[in-house]
Amino acid sequence: MRAAVYRKGDLVVDQVPEPKPADGQVLVKTLACGICGSDLHAFHHAPKMVEAIERQGGKNLMDLSGDIVFGHEFCAEILDYGPNTGRKLAVGTRVCSVPISFTAAGMQTVGYANAAPGGYGEQMVLNEALLLPVPNGLPTDQAALTEPMAVGWHAVQKANLKGDEVPVVIGCGPVGLAVIAALKLKDVRPIIAADFSPARRKLAEIMGADIVVDPATTSPYKSFLDAAAPEGYDAGNPLNILGVGPQLKQGVFFECVGVPGVIQKMFEGAQRGTRIVVVGVCMEVDRIEPFFAINKELNLQFVLGYTPDEFAQTLHYLAEGKIDGSPMVTAKVGVDGVKQAFTDLGNPEKHVKILVEPWR
Structure with a gap:
């Protein structure tokens, strides 16, 4: 699959292996993924982030000698199910998820671990138990703002x-x-x-x-x-x-x-x-x-992040019109435009949130 890849301190577009869903996981197509300030931090300060995680006793899941596909603010479409899944949502259902992946190797953060590629690629694997169907016909670009x-x-x-x-x-x-x-x-x-x-x-x-x-x-x-x-x-x-x-x-x-x-x-x-x-x-x-x-x-x-309940609440607030994030979306790019988008986001007069649509 095509993806914007963080590789040796740079962002490059390349073919990377398609992810394979393991037990309890679902293969999804990335429909839209926002570029987060944390992604900009990771791009500019990845070694410092890794060192800080290790200093506080955390397990480093970013091997900077290997490829990392960023992207944790996403809306996706179910393509297929892996083993030992309930298949409660139909293939084609649009979903959001807390960007966490549970595997045999432990918990990993989607978009910040080599083994858990994020939304700057055409496909991802997510845990079935964490999937939330997009309600009320909420547009994809708004669902991607849930995170x-x-x-x-x-x-x-x-x-x-x-x-x-x-x-x-x-x-x-x-x-x-x-x-x-x-x-x-x-x-x-x-x-x-x-x-x-x-x-x-x-x-x-x-x-x-x-x-x-x-x-x-x-x-x-x-x-x-x-x-x-x-x-x-x-x-x-x-x-x-x-x-x-x-x-x-x-x-x-x-x-x-x-x-x-x-x-x-x-x-x-x-x-x-x-x-x-x-x-x-x-x-x-x-x-x-x-x-x-x-x-x-x-x-x-x-403060940092959110709870799963707060994530689900936010998705419903967006779907019910209680939160309107549409003014925040200032541009959309394919994977070829990700690196330039990282630069463009430095201009506050032009951009707030740029969405990556890897299928473009």
């Missing part, structure tokens, strides 16, 4: 919102937009969003942000104060810390950038008791000053 939108839904779930908070989303790339969509679904308002890119600020409005600011000219933390301060609130009253007088609404800030320095800026801009949820994946060494977080009693929560 990235589930990341935003999970982040919002981990924020433990009560409903009376004022959320601030820093960064309006795919992750930030997914968080905004999830906050809108939870009806936690007003949603404040900040990004330097005019195009992404416009998308933030479309996805549900109520207040959108350019941090080059307007502080999102000042915008938070304006939105969170009740009538009669006196920022200069030292007794605020004791609960005397009107109090600010709870702040919940989402870091969706993933570059060094952002968390520290949030520490400096946050009000006392703010909850900070870190969704962006930073691949560099970062620096924070704990004094700010200690002095303000900030709560710092790091």
